[in-house]
Amino acid sequence: MAKLAGKTIVLTGPRKAEEMATIVMKQGGTPLIRPTQGTVYAQFEHLDQEVDKLLHTPFTWGIWTTGIGINTLMEAAEALGKADALKARLKELRHAARGYKTMNALKRLGIVPEVRDDDGSTAGLIRALQSHGAEHFKGETVSLQLHGDPAPALVAFFEEAEASYAELMPYRHTPPEPEVMKQLLEEIVQGQVDAVVMTSAPQPRFLFEYAREQGLETELLQQFASGTLAAAVGKVTAGVLRDEGVERILVPQEERMGALIVRLAQWYDGQQEDSLD
Structure with a gap:
């Protein structure tokens, strides 16, 4: 049966x-x-801005919470003729990642993050960042890719660490x-x-x-x-x-x-x- x-x-x-x-x-x-x-991808004009933000902001760290977020940004960069430039720029950064899909997306770009979560959760990523040492982020400029919803605890970590950050939200969840x-x-x-x-x-x-x-x-x-x-x-x-x-x-x-x-x-x-x- x-x-x-x-x-x-x-x-x-x-x-x-x-x-x-x-x-x-x-x-x-x-x-x-x-x-x-419902998941709604941002309008192309918005993705254009997000790609340029990554290319031209003096980020030192990339914090990634979803693989689909990375893939969406890379697809937009390719459509704009900026894929090679974005790959090169990302390889200049240090990275932290949450979840195996995010790890796989970074791996396809030839990137191995220095910090990753211990259980696939945002809380796990924060624990890993804390273990790495909040002092290592003081004065750093962080690209913070979110997954359709705000992440106040993650944002609070970087604020307390006295890091500058800019949020990337290549897609958003709708009701x-x-x-x-x-x-x-x-x-x-x-x-x-x-x-x-x-x-x-x-x-x-x-x-x-x-x-x-x-x-x-x-x-x-x-x-x-x-x-x-x-x-x-x-x-x-x-x-x-x-x-x-x-x-x-x-x-x-x-x-x-x-x-x-x-x-x-x-x-x-x-x-x-x-x-x-």
């Missing part, structure tokens, strides 16, 4: 939703695609469609779904913001506590869920979307509470 037989699984990520739905169906489950996050949020919130609160799969930090953030607006945050937390299972692709997304008050969270050891569905199927096959993180 398929491990997800009889289970209704919500997929909240807009990226690779159809691929994940196929994996759920192969495991015998019923997937529901309910995007709780999902209200009709989708209304439908999803009703499905969860009414106990119609078995698990909600979340693949990036904005997804739970938008869900709980909407629940608060509707006066249903308590009901949402109650359902996650005893009914619907929250499943997060990695520590960053799980961290947002914990910040919102969710305690039952399934997280795969390997931070991959496919691995998350496989872990979910294994958990339902064994129904062991101690497998939750």
